[in-house]
Amino acid sequence: MGEKRVLExxxxxxxxxxxxxxxxxxxxxxxxxxPEPDMHTDHMLINIGPQHPATHGVLRLVVELxxxxxxxxxxxxxxxxxxxEKLGEYRHYNQIIPLTDRxxxxxxxxxxxxxxxxxxxxxxxxxTPRCTVLRVIACELSRIISHLVWAxxxxxxxxxxxxxxxxxxxxxxxxxxxxxxxxxxxTTTLTRVGGLMADVPDGWTGRLREWxxxxxxTLDEVDRMLLxxxxxxxxxxxxxxxxxxxxxxxxxxxPMLRASGVAFDVRKDHPYLDYDSYEFEVPVGEHGDVxxxxxxRMEEMRQSVRILLQALDRLPDGPINAADPRVILxxxxxxxxxxxxxxxxxxxxxxxVPAPVGEVYFPVENPKGELGTYLVSDGSAKxxxxxIRPPSFLNxxxxxxxxxxxxxxxxxxxxxSVDIVMGEIDR
Amino acid sequence: MVSAPAAENPSxxxxxxxxGASVGRCAVLCxxxxxxxxxxxxxxxxxxxxxxxxxxxxxxxxxxAVEYRxxxxxxxxxYQLRSLARNAQLRVKILLPKNEPLEVDSVVDLxxxxxxxxxxxxxxxGVRFRGHPDLRRILMWENYSEGYPLRKxxxxxxxxxxxxxxxxxxxxxxxxxxxxxxxxxAESYHSLPADGGAxxxxxxxxER
Numbered sequence: 001m002g003e004k005r006v007l008e009x010x011x012x013x014x015x016x017x018x019x020x021x022x023x024x025x026x027x028x029x030x031x032x033x034x035p036e037p038d039m040h041t042d043h044m045l046i047n048i049g050p051q052h053p054a055t056h057g058v059l060r061l062v063v064e065l066x067x068x069x070x071x072x073x074x075x076x077x078x079x080x081x082x083x084x085e086k087l088g089e090y091r092h093y094n095q096i097i098p099l100t101d102r103x104x105x106x107x108x109x110x111x112x113x114x115x116x117x118x119x120x121x122x123x124x125x126x127x128t129p130r131c132t133v134l135r136v137i138a139c140e141l142s143r144i145i146s147h148l149v150w151a152x153x154x155x156x157x158x159x160x161x162x163x164x165x166x167x168x169x170x171x172x173x174x175x176x177x178x179x180x181x182x183x184x185x186x187t188t189t190l191t192r193v194g195g196l197m198a199d200v201p202d203g204w205t206g207r208l209r210e211w212x213x214x215x216x217x218t219l220d221e222v223d224r225m226l227l228x229x230x231x232x233x234x235x236x237x238x239x240x241x242x243x244x245x246x247x248x249x250x251x252x253x254x255p256m257l258r259a260s261g262v263a264f265d266v267r268k269d270h271p272y273l274d275y276d277s278y279e280f281e282v283p284v285g286e287h288g289d290v291x292x293x294x295x296x297r298m299e300e301m302r303q304s305v306r307i308l309l310q311a312l313d314r315l316p317d318g319p320i321n322a323a324d325p326r327v328i329l330x331x332x333x334x335x336x337x338x339x340x341x342x343x344x345x346x347x348x349x350x351x352x353v354p355a356p357v358g359e360v361y362f363p364v365e366n367p368k369g370e371l372g373t374y375l376v377s378d379g380s381a382k383x384x385x386x387x388i389r390p391p392s393f394l395n396x397x398x399x400x401x402x403x404x405x406x407x408x409x410x411x412x413x414x415x416x417s418v419d420i421v422m423g424e425i426d427r
Numbered sequence: 428m429v430s431a432p433a434a435e436n437p438s439x440x441x442x443x444x445x446x447g448a449s450v451g452r453c454a455v456l457c458x459x460x461x462x463x464x465x466x467x468x469x470x471x472x473x474x475x476x477x478x479x480x481x482x483x484x485x486x487x488x489x490x491x492a493v494e495y496r497x498x499x500x501x502x503x504x505x506y507q508l509r510s511l512a513r514n515a516q517l518r519v520k521i522l523l524p525k526n527e528p529l530e531v532d533s534v535v536d537l538x539x540x541x542x543x544x545x546x547x548x549x550x551x552x553g554v555r556f557r558g559h560p561d562l563r564r565i566l567m568w569e570n571y572s573e574g575y576p577l578r579k580x581x582x583x584x585x586x587x588x589x590x591x592x593x594x595x596x597x598x599x600x601x602x603x604x605x606x607x608x609x610x611x612x613a614e615s616y617h618s619l620p621a622d623g624g625a626x627x628x629x630x631x632x633x634e635r
Contacts, residue, residue, distance in 0.1 A: 361489075384496060
């Protein structure tokens with residue numbers, strides 16, 4: 001916290017330094033007043049959720065309060081537990097992909113890609129160049145729609161309603177594009193092991209490019225509303241701070257880790273697809289507070305647009321599916337006329353695609369953080385174990401650490417800043 | 428696609444030199460190095476991997492367990508480790524034979540991130556983590572009594588029939604939904620002086 005400032009000053013001054021950057025000005029006087037007299041009251045037990053808009057899903061927080069100060073938070077999860085990992089042990093690899101939609105349902109295409117990549121690494125399948133670039137497009141679109149929901153809902157939790165509307169409007173536009181591609185908006189089931197469910201329709205790349213060129217303006221508008229907004233700064237700065245060492249200790253990942261100053265991004269450090277050939281920056285925060293998480297995610301969206309434009313430039317022609325009849329279904333036309341195709345089709349549908357004995361852990365950089373897919377195979381067509389390393393699960397586990405000692409209203413801001421999705425936490 | 432180098436992670440050789448026979452066989456699968464460690468030295472090995480200046484596996488990626496369809500095969504507790512500084516990864520496995528109690532030392536004292544991960548492994552596989560500060564179910568509810576869902580002997584639809592599940596849910600003691608820790612807070616709530624009206628009634632068993 002800086003020196004004492006008066007309320008009017010912080011509100012009237014946009015808080016920019018000589019270089020034009022936002023200064024980190026606390027909204028209210030930083031110097032603490034006389035301590036409040038201890039009323040010797042008992043602590044209060046407050047139950048927030050599981051049905052509460054500010055918990056972003058069916059998260060239940062049992063909060064022990066001393067006045068307005070959070071003494072203890074006990075998160076309760078599991079209300080959305082569906083046993084996806086158990087279900088996966090009874091399904092063929094391609095049949096698991098619809099389940100991945102429903103884990104982090106705000107970024108379904110990226111989950112589809114994550115699972116397909118792990119299964120392909122396990123089976124030793126090479127995907128085509130067009131498929132690689134289309135998957136990068138799917139991942140980056142997912143990052144943007146997920147961060148849009150995050151920005152919108154966090155802003156509305158802190159009281160900025162307009163941002164919510166602007167962000168969801170942009171999200172609808174992306175969903176229109178995704179719907180044109182996959183036929184679904186939320187549960188896309190975009191990938192197949194060895195390829196994609198469909199190629200993009202005619203003219204789609206043009207419409208995506210158009211959107212990519214216009215979208216950063218919305219981000220700029222939101223930044224103009226929030227970046228130097230006195231209320232926003234007061235509600236987010238120095239709230240929910242995680243130092244770099246703490247973030248690593250708690251196994252945080254994604255924007256949560258980077259906002260704390262740890263420059264780890266799976267796309268850069270363990271590149272998959274063809275991420276190592278794109279030009280993009282990894283934004284890293286300094287303070288690890290809610291404000292830095294906001295900055296990091298906003299910048300990540302801009303970088304995603306950069307990647308999208310590069311991907312559109314390089315998108316090669318060619319097939320989207322690997323030329324491997326063991327894993328890729330034959331076209332319907334050949335299936336009806338060609339005996340061999342019919343056998344491949346029959347075997348794939350009835351028996352599934354067997355994976356060799358072995359195991360793989362495949363991390364990808366999902367919008368929420370590092371999504372790991374751990375597959376163990378005993379040589380059959382169904383995995384022995386399908387483990388999702390859920391980034392939200394580990395990020396929300398640090399909520400007590402972040403929120404204890406803050407005000408109850410800060411707990412809402414901190415919880416929003418984690419960017420959880422319960423489908424992934426509970427699985 | 429960029430595939431990781433298929434060579435064995437050099438940490439395994441140093442581990443063998445340091446811990447000798449406690450370090451079991453090692454495999455390289457899909458570019459990742461997997462090393463088996465004896466259960467009683469698991470915590471020591473992981474602590475050493477985290478702190479040794481040449482290793483510095485400071486980031487715990489994941490803790491999970493694997494049970495094979497072959498009932499005789501031991502259950503595996505799997506630790507995915509990463510060194511952020513060296514950008515290296517290592518997978519450590521501890522085998523738990525089925526005829527012995529499924530117990531392993533907790534690593535929450537090394538990484539706080541292990542807290543919920545170990546709770547999930549306990550919840551789903553029934554592996555007990557010795558020294559865990561708060562080992563209780565996490566995804567399933569506290570008094571869930573059908574067993575451990577991700578074990579291979581657990582049927583896909585659960586052990587109880589739907590009517591039995593409903594009967595138990597209706598007959599549940601609501602207080603049992605709170606952990607002991609929360610109950611202590613809940614009790615102080617009922618000792619609060621009433622705000623003008625009567626004190627809130629204590630939660631009792633729900634009527635059928």
